[in-house]
Amino acid sequence: MNEPITDQLNAIEIMTFEDGDPNENPWVADKPKQEDISVEPYSPEWVAVFKSQREKIAHALGEAALAIEHVGSTAVLGLPAKPVIDIDLIVNDPNEEEAYIPALTRVGYELTVRERSWYQHRMLRLEHPRVNLHVFGPNCPEHIRHRLFRDWLREHSDDRQLYTDAKIAAKHDVNTAHDYNKNKQEAVRHIYQRIFISNGWIARPGP
Numbered sequence: 713m714n715e716p717i718t719d720q721l722n723a724i725e726i727m728t729f730e731d732g733d734p735n736e737n738p739w740v741a742d743k744p745k746q747e748d749i750s751v752e753p754y755s756p757e758w759v760a761v762f763k764s765q766r767e768k769i770a771h772a773l774g775e776a777a778l779a780i781e782h783v784g785s786t787a788v789l790g791l792p793a794k795p796v797i798d799i800d801l802i803v804n805d806p807n808e809e810e811a812y813i814p815a816l817t818r819v820g821y822e823l824t825v826r827e828r829s830w831y832q833h834r835m836l837r838l839e840h841p842r843v844n845l846h847v848f849g850p851n852c853p854e855h856i857r858h859r860l861f862r863d864w865l866r867e868h869s870d871d872r873q874l875y876t877d878a879k880i881a882a883k884h885d886v887n888t889a890h891d892y893n894k895n896k897q898e899a900v901r902h903i904y905q906r907i908f909i910s911n912g913w914i915a916r917p918g919p
Contacts, residue, residue, distance in 0.1 A: 758797060761843070779802040830854075833848060874903065
């Protein structure tokens with residue numbers, strides 16, 4: 713499922729951070745209660761949780777699961793993170809919810825977000841352990857960005873530190889994940905720019 717990026721069109725799509733329809737209500741039911749924004753030291757338990765959930769999801773979905781990947785900060789060795797495991801699930805068509813949601817519901821996941829206008833994204837939530845399961849279709853630019861960001865941070869200690877500092881600063885005086893993510897967006901986009909330059913998709917800025 714880790715398709716190579718083979719043409720400039722794909723690169724342009726990956727470098728374009730799209731927004732969904734601002735008038736779309738993404739919440740399937742009530743908006744979940746806000747969680748404490750805590751950034752904890754890296755824990756090997758996060759990988760163990762992912763592996764356990766990957767096995768459970770794969771068993772539940774069979775061939776409907778085209779890929780199941782650990783993404784986000786908990787997927788990067790040594791990186792502090794909120795203790796919520798982010799998993800990307802790739803299915804043939806996220807709009808065909810009957811192909812995957814009933815099976816995931818049976819193993820404890822609850823559909824909480826449906827964003828048809830933003831990469832057909834669905835998110836299912838697991839309370840114990842805390843997992844956010846993001847559903848995308850094949851070749852989705854957002855999923856590819858998740859992989860690029862994860863792999864870059866695994867290999868570049870300077871940007872791991874930059875992101876760590878941004879996370880610690882971002883969590884102060886916020887009580888929603890939205891505000892936390894907004895506060896660290898500048899650092900995230902800075903790291904993405906380095907990734908895009910490294911891949912030769914944009915020119916390195918001049919002196």
